[in-house]
Amino acid sequence: MRRSRVLALVVAGVLVIAGVGWAVGSRLRSPADEASARRPPKPSLVTAPVERRKLTSTVTVNGTLTYGSPLPVTLAGVVGGAGDGATSGMGGSPQRVTTAPDPGPIREGDVLMQVNGRPVFALQGKRPMYRPLVPGTQGGDVKQLQRALRVKASGVFDAATVAAVKRWYAKRGYKAQEPDLESRKTLQQLRQAVQTAEETLTADRKALDEGLDIRPLRLRRDNARRDLRTAEKALAEAPEITPEQETQLASLRRAVRTAEEQVLAAEQALAEARKPAPTPTATPAPTPSAVDTSLLEMKLGNARQDLHEAQQAVTAYEEQISVDRDKRLEELRKAVRTAKEAEATAAQALKRARKVSPLRMKLTHSEANLADARTVLVEFRKTYGVSVPAGEIVFLPKLPARIDKAEVKPGDTIEGKVATVTGSAFAVSGSVEAKEAKLLRPGQEASMETTDGTRLPATLTATGEDARLAPKEGDSGEQDEPESGSVPILLTPGSAKALKSLVGSSLTVRISVGSTEGQVLAVPVAAVITSADGRPRVRVALDGDRTREVEVRTGLTADGDVEVTPVRAGRLKEGDRVVVSDA
Secondary structure, eight states: OHHHHHHHHHHHHHHHHHHHHHHHHHHOOOHHHHHHHTSOOOOOEEEEEOEEEOOEEEEEEEEEEEESOOEEEEOOSOSSOGGGOBOTTSSSSBOBEEEOOOSEEEOTTOEEEEETTEEEEEEEOSSOOOSOBOTTOBSHHHHHHHHHHTSOOOSBOOHHHHHHHHHHHHHTTOOOBOOOHHHHHHHHHHHHHHHHHHHHHHHHHHHHHHHSOOHHHHHHHHHHHHHHHHHHHHHHTOOSSOHHHHHHHHHHHHHHHHHHHHHHHHHHHHHHHTSOOOOOSSSOOOOOOOOOOHHHHHHHHHHHHHHHHHHHHHHHHHHHHHHHHHHHHHHHHHHHHHHHHHHHHHHHHHHHHHHTSTHHHHHHHHHHHHHHHHHHHHHHHHTOSSBBOGGGEEEESSSSEEEEEEOOOTTOBOOSEEEEEEESSEEEEEEEEHHHHTTOOTTOEEEEEOTTSOEEEEEEEEEGGGGOOOOOTTSOSSOOOOOTTEEEEEEEESOOTTOGGGTTOEEEEEEEEEEOSSOEEEEEGGGEEEOTTSOEEEEEEOSTTOEEEEEEEEEEEETTEEEEEESSTTSSOTTOEEEEEEO
């Protein structure tokens, strides 16, 4: 029994010594073993599969959902008549808000707010309201108002526009702005000024006429004018021939006609005498002696001489008539010239006599004062009547819109901005790096992803300066500049559904800048190498560590992958593995 215990202890000791020797021996290496242990492992290839899929290249940006185009609203001037008060800095008692702008939708023709009980209407137009529109006003702002009132856009605030303004206000429960008390007083004062100037001018004229003995001169001028009219009438009505001349000419012409008859009778008698006598056929008669026609020829000659003398007498008398007529007309013309000279001399003498009086200068001033008073009255009446005060219209570039924020409350005095208006459409604003901005074009499709993972369509609307939103009411007026090297962008959501609650929140936006037409072979960008000949290739992994180079044409790059097409068909296919790097 004791021997057995000793044997067990000996065996145990041997085992302990053997274990210690093995442990020590395992930690001891020869130099060759140490060098072998430090040798790098056999290199292996890092590969990736060739996939067939559609590639879409995107630009990702973090944007903020907001309402588009915030615009501060101010009133251009007085609401109501000048006597009803005025905005701060315009004189009169301050105007107070009676109904503040109500945040929410606003359409064309809606009442934006009320000031001292008067309405402020919102109308669509690119030109801001900058002056009161009164009868006779002309310009593009009038044409803009006429379009809103649905009347002929003539650009002149005429009677038709006045009637349309009255209907517009009445339909909405208000009364168009009539001339206020101050305007009515002004009109009365201008009328009184004209009346006073007329009375003063009449008195000055009377004083001038009574102050100098100009009646003989005026009578002489009037007589000269009558003589001139008489002379001009005599010249205009001067006959071509006098009655005596007409009688004498008729007598001479009768003598011509008588002479013509005598010549004709003598010619006929001579012709008759010269005819031969008829000869009987039975028994020839002795030839008669020739008829003596010398007397008849003498009568014919005398008759022709008488005719010639009668015709010459007519011609000579007609010439005498022409000479007499010219002489008579010249005498009448001379009489007209003489009458004109007399009239001018009399008028000049009268004018000189009137200028001699000291009252003449006063009369001249009175005439000028009357002309000025009448001009002022006419100009004032052109603008007198129904008007549109500058503060009662706010033109907004686009309607419908929405009131984003009211800057005043009932009882406040109007001193500046009254509200902020935005477009009714939503917008997403953000910025991208300049190099990415070069890939962006308005109209590109995009997708928005909310914080809960919902994806919504969107469209890129603008980039650069066109994408900057107007500052909101209460801001410093300067928009936060994007980081250096970045470009602002603006997108429009494809649908407004369920976006109202997300206004002000951040969204992840992915803008598609290009895609393949369908499924293509795609590999990691790192798998494409350029050979010494400058042609792109990929290395296809084979069995073991062997590879095969395949020349390819590259296409669209997206998310680290690139489209590849083997130059030789069939050399690269889906499922092949390409070398990305050597391990």
